[in-house]
Amino acid sequence: MQSDASSNEPIIEINDVTKIYGSDVRAVDNVSLTVNRGEFFALLGPSGCGKTTLLRMLAGFETPTEGKVIIDGDDMAEVQANKRPVNMVFQSYAVFPHMTVAQNVGYGLKIDGVAKKEISARVEEALELVKLGGLGSRMPDELSGGQRQRVALARALIKRPSVLLLDEPLSALDAKLREAMQLELVRLQKTVGITFVIVTHDQAEALSMADRIAVMESGFVRQVASPAELYEHPTNRFVGDFIGQINLFSGSASPAGEGKVNVSAAPLSDQVLDGTATGSVCVAVRPEKVNVSRDKPADSNLLSIQGSVADIAYYGGYSNLYVDVGAADPVLAEITNAERGIGPGYAQGETVWVSWRPEDTLLFAE
Ligand SMILES: Nc1ncnc2c1ncn2[C@@H]1O[C@H](COP(=O)(O)OP(=O)(O)OP(=O)(O)O)[C@@H](O)[C@H]1O
Ligand SMILES: [Mg+2]
Numbered sequence: 001m002q003s004d005a006s007s008n009e010p011i012i013e014i015n016d017v018t019k020i021y022g023s024d025v026r027a028v029d030n031v032s033l034t035v036n037r038g039e040f041f042a043l044l045g046p047s048g049c050g051k052t053t054l055l056r057m058l059a060g061f062e063t064p065t066e067g068k069v070i071i072d073g074d075d076m077a078e079v080q081a082n083k084r085p086v087n088m089v090f091q092s093y094a095v096f097p098h099m100t101v102a103q104n105v106g107y108g109l110k111i112d113g114v115a116k117k118e119i120s121a122r123v124e125e126a127l128e129l130v131k132l133g134g135l136g137s138r139m140p141d142e143l144s145g146g147q148r149q150r151v152a153l154a155r156a157l158i159k160r161p162s163v164l165l166l167d168e169p170l171s172a173l174d175a176k177l178r179e180a181m182q183l184e185l186v187r188l189q190k191t192v193g194i195t196f197v198i199v200t201h202d203q204a205e206a207l208s209m210a211d212r213i214a215v216m217e218s219g220f221v222r223q224v225a226s227p228a229e230l231y232e233h234p235t236n237r238f239v240g241d242f243i244g245q246i247n248l249f250s251g252s253a254s255p256a257g258e259g260k261v262n263v264s265a266a267p268l269s270d271q272v273l274d275g276t277a278t279g280s281v282c283v284a285v286r287p288e289k290v291n292v293s294r295d296k297p298a299d300s301n302l303l304s305i306q307g308s309v310a311d312i313a314y315y316g317g318y319s320n321l322y323v324d325v326g327a328a329d330p331v332l333a334e335i336t337n338a339e340r341g342i343g344p345g346y347a348q349g350e351t352v353w354v355s356w357r358p359e360d361t362l363l364f365a366e
Contacts, residue, residue, distance in 0.1 A: 044213050102127070105123045
């Protein structure tokens, strides 16, 4: 989702930041990235890749071993967590069980010595913002999981931070509630205009919510881009494979002049493709870009391979066809079931052709 509110003015600058735990755990490895003011930014990657560690360094709960964190123009090296213009919502969304919703939300202001009258006005405003208006006198155990989550959000928002850091804020919710909360979080972020940095290991969550995403692996940032850019133009195999589904063929490439390479990746051979990667490479294509036909496609520009239908999975609106082409893995083609009652129209064991356009082919250096 592209935000109108986000600017190109950086609010967070992470410069060559490394975090080493003990003597040898490189949790975050030489990471540089910029988050813009008003942006909804996601840190995405598998378990243990360093997402929480990076977020905690922004919050001030961890100190970088090397490198610099700048927030709102100020170097954070000497700035304590409670003095930073950020607020963090933890994965466990801890709310105080013995306090009412209103007391929970107003707690931070009370600690800061804000006048009672102002606290109650701001609490009511914050509760309205997260759609909990009128529930201030409830106790946390009288709320649903999603409502408790929103209490934690209201508590973080009430202090009007420049940046809100959210560590897997929705992971405790069931799938349906989670999807509803994803939309609500985006709405909320656009309403308040605060910069959000959210940590998630759920790619669908990151794709649907964020303006930009940093994909992490083993402490490294592998690519920073918009959701559509990451999906359609991943710059390396890890990102292509981690985001969405993808067909991969390993092989080798040699220069063919003018920004082109000659690629052989079984069962594809001698394909001239756009690209610069040579040596060991990986050819890839997304399943929805792959066509299936009974006859060999007439268009000789297409990359086409003959195979046989190994499996068919019907999902209502679309079907996944797995076509055995003699490679390590079958080729996955996602077919839209546009015609009512027909399904994909192929039978297991049937001989078919899979094909796709050269411009839909991705090429990764290995
Ligand atoms: N306090 C610590 N001491 C030592 N090692 C740690 C510490 N905290 C994290 N690590 C290690 O640093 C690496 C990154 O951890 P981190 O919690 O940042 O990952 P993550 O991406 O948030 O994972 P998850 O998705 O499971 O929450 C892991 O290998 C982890 O074991
Ligand atoms: Mg984590």
